Amino acid sequence: MLPSSLKNLIDQLSKLPGLGQRSATRLAFYLISQPTNDLNALAQAIKDLPVKIKYCPRCFNLTSDSSLCAICANKNRQQNLICVVEDILDIIPIERTRQFNGVYHVLGGLISPIDGLTPDKLRIKELVGRIKQLLAQKIQPEIILALNPTTEGDTTALYLEKLLKPLNFKLTKLNRGLSTGSDLEYADETTLINALKYRH
Numbered sequence: 001m002l003p004s005s006l007k008n009l010i011d012q013l014s015k016l017p018g019l020g021q022r023s024a025t026r027l028a029f030y031l032i033s034q035p036t037n038d039l040n041a042l043a044q045a046i047k048d049l050p051v052k053i054k055y056c057p058r059c060f061n062l063t064s065d066s067s068l069c070a071i072c073a074n075k076n077r078q079q080n081l082i083c084v085v086e087d088i089l090d091i092i093p094i095e096r097t098r099q100f101n102g103v104y105h106v107l108g109g110l111i112s113p114i115d116g117l118t119p120d121k122l123r124i125k126e127l128v129g130r131i132k133q134l135l136a137q138k139i140q141p142e143i144i145l146a147l148n149p150t151t152e153g154d155t156t157a158l159y160l161e162k163l164l165k166p167l168n169f170k171l172t173k174l175n176r177g178l179s180t181g182s183d184l185e186y187a188d189e190t191t192l193i194n195a196l197k198y199r200h
C-alpha cells in the first residue's frame with residue numbers, strides 16, 4: 001500500500017483537468033524523484049496563487065494587485081469597445097494579433113444548465129453594469145461577442161443578444177471564419193485578425 005502522504009498527493013493531482021488516477025500516480029512518482037528545492041519552489045508557487053493573483057474588478061482578467069489590469073488601465077485603449085470572452089485564456093490569442101484596441105470582459109464560463117452554469121453564475125450582471133455606465137456617460141459602447149462556436153457559446157450569445165438588445169447599442173459577433181467547433185484559444189492569427197475585422 002502507498003504511504004498516506006503519497007496517496008494524498010495522488011488524490012489532489014487527480015482533481016486536475018486531464019489527469020486521471022493513473023497519470024496522477026505517474027506524476028506523483030515523478031515528483032518523488034525531484035530535488036527538495038524544486039519541490040519547495042513548486043509548492044510555494046501554488047501556495048502563492050490565492051494570495052498574489054487577483055482579478056481585475058472591471059473586466060475580470062488577471063492582475064497582480066487589486067487594481068485594474070494592465071489592459072483596462074491603458075489610456076490608449078478604447079474603453080467603450082468591449083470584447084466579451086468566455087475565460088481569461090481567450091484574451092491571449094486576441095492580444096497576440098495586436099489588432100484589437102479595446103478592452104475585455106471575461107464571463108467566467110458559458111451558459112450550460114447541465115453543468116449548473118446558469119446565467120447568474122456568469123459575470124453577466126457586471127457586463128450589463130459596464131454598458132449602462134457607458135450609456136449614462138453618453139458614450140456609445142460596442143460589444144463584440146467573441147465566444148467559441150459551440151452549443152454553449154451559441155446559447156450564451158443568444159442569451160446576451162436578447163438581454164442587451166433593449167439597451168440599444170452596437171452589438172457585433174466575431175465573424176465565423178472561425179470554423180464551427182474550433183476554439184478561440186487555438187485559432188491561428190490570420191483567422192482571428194479576419195474574424196475581428198469582419199465582425200458583424
Ligand SMILES: [Zn+2]
Pocket residue numbers: 056057058059060061068069070071072073
Ligand atoms: Zn481589466
